[in-house]
Amino acid sequence: MAVISVKPMFTVVVVTLSLILAVLVFSPTSPFYQSPLSLASPQRKLDIWSVGRIVEWRPCKWWLQGHLTALPSKSNGFIRVDCYGGLNQMRRDLCDGVGIARLLNATLVLPKFEVAAYWNESRYPQFAKAALCQACYSALRLTKALEKKASELLEAIPKPFLSLHLRFEPDMVAYSQCEYPYLSPASIEAVKAAQGDRKPWTGELAQIWRKRGKCPLTPNETAFILQVLSIPTNTNIYLAAGDGLMEIEGLTSVYTNVVTKSSLLSGEDFKSMHGNTKAALDYYVSINSDSYIATYFGNMDKMVAAMRAYNGLYKTLFLSRRAFAEYTSQGLIGKELMQALWKTHRDDFVMGRGSALPDCFCEFKL
Incomplete structure (x- = not known):
């Protein structure tokens, strides 16, 4: 989860769009539990x-090649994204923050990461969903030292x-x-x-x-x-x-x-x-x-x-x-x-x- 503070007007809690799947299980009743699995016949030629x-x-194409509207000249305030969790959870929180900032016409300040900076900040595009997509896939990069x-x-x-x-x-x-x-x-x-x-x-x-x-x-x-x-x-x-x-x-x-x-x-x-x-x-x-x-x-x-x-x-x-x-x-x-x-x-x-x-x-x- 990312907690986003917006000044002077709002406080927004952004729940990441990522689907968190429950973890896996395996029952001891499987006939393959007691010994290593092995192929019963030769592999097919087609992989x-x-x-x-x-x-x-x-x-x-609507976000990759589209002609996006320009940002209004006046910002409604500032948003700071606090990113927690694993690396890719933090990435998703940041991308969500970009989309929210555009939706609210607010300025996004440098994110606060739970442990350290792993992603380079980037220039943010225009309307909300396009901003999220462009930030996540076109703009966001690992830091130079880490890359x-x-x-x-x-x-x-x-x-x-x-x-x-x-x-x-x-x-x-x-x-x-x-x-x-x-x-x-x-x-x-x-x-x-x-x-x-x-x-x-x-x-x-x-x-x-x-x-x-x-x-x-x-x-x-x-x-x-x-x-x-x-x-x-x-x-x-x-x-x-x-x-x-x-x-x-x-x-x-x-x-x-x-x-x-x-x-x-x-x-x-x-x-x-x-x-x-x-x-x-x-x-x-x-x-x-x-x-x-x-x-x-x-x-x-x-x-x-x-x-x-x-x-x-x-x-x-x-x-x-x-x-x-x-x-x-x-x-x-x-x-x-x-x-x-x-x-x-x-x-x-x-x-x-x-x-x-x-x-x-x-x-x-x-």
């Missing part, structure tokens, strides 16, 4: 990126590469209220330490929750779906993930060319970084990657997908936790499970589902 798309999301570090990281990654946003940290699993009884003892202890009073769902409630797609995919499940999508196992993968990612061997035992921030940056440099700085590096690398796949649909994923669409990069896909939970609960295994998962993700990619935020992007038929 997911080779499928022809029907729909493409592009920046709407330099991010550019160096991008340069160090073997090319071409897939940026994979994988969420399976202890706090994510704990928040999801899902049981993972077949994790390693160390992972189970880490989840318990992060749970606090939030206990896992059990019984029928756990099944209902899981079928809603509230479960984080494990690294092993992620590797299985990537194989279903015919992503070659020798693909260079940049792992965009937070600290403490669990069970990573489930991915790296299949996809062996995986690099991380910590493996590419010097130890001291990495240890001293704030969490939002690390998120900024992941954001920059992901919007410039050859392809992007996420196992989650949070603020970062929405912004990355939108910026990739803005830049004309359409190899973007979100893995479906809901579909995986539904198909495994139906008892699908082997070839049947592979075919069902392929069809779901193929259809999502063909229609461009989840590839951009709707407020500034329009659907184009191909």
Whole structure:
């Protein structure tokens, strides 16, 4: 949430437009919980990126190319945006603030960030919604020092590469209220330490929750779906993930060319970084990657997908936790499970589902 003070006339509380999705879950009743997933038959020759798309999301012309009205000569006052939360939450708060400032014909002063400045301030365009879109996608940039570090990281990654946003940290699993009884003892202890009073769902409630797609995919499940999508196992993968990612061997035992921030940056440099700085590096690398796949649909994923669409990069896909939970609960295994998962993700990619935020992007038929 961003708290916006307007002088001399008003006080406005802006609730970010980002959709905050509940976190994921996975039930121990799945037949794939007790052993690593493996493909039951050879991969198809056609990978997911080779499928022809029907729909493409592009920046709407009304804000990208339109002739916008000039600002009135007199301002109604001043607005200051206080930005809180994660990196992309703060970005969205700032973009909302630009739109509100234009709507109220108020002057936006430099934003106050909760921890430190990560985004450069920019010139703000004209009427409210166009101002939001232009500020978010055309004007807003990382600070020069941070962009330099991010550019160096991008340069160090073997090319071409897939940026994979994988969420399976202890706090994510704990928040999801899902049981993972077949994790390693160390992972189970880490989840318990992060749970606090939030206990896992059990019984029928756990099944209902899981079928809603509230479960984080494990690294092993992620590797299985990537194989279903015919992503070659020798693909260079940049792992965009937070600290403490669990069970990573489930991915790296299949996809062996995986690099991380910590493996590419010097130890001291990495240890001293704030969490939002690390998120900024992941954001920059992901919007410039050859392809992007996420196992989650949070603020970062929405912004990355939108910026990739803005830049004309359409190899973007979100893995479906809901579909995986539904198909495994139906008892699908082997070839049947592979075919069902392929069809779901193929259809999502063909229609461009989840590839951009709707407020500034329009659907184009191909």
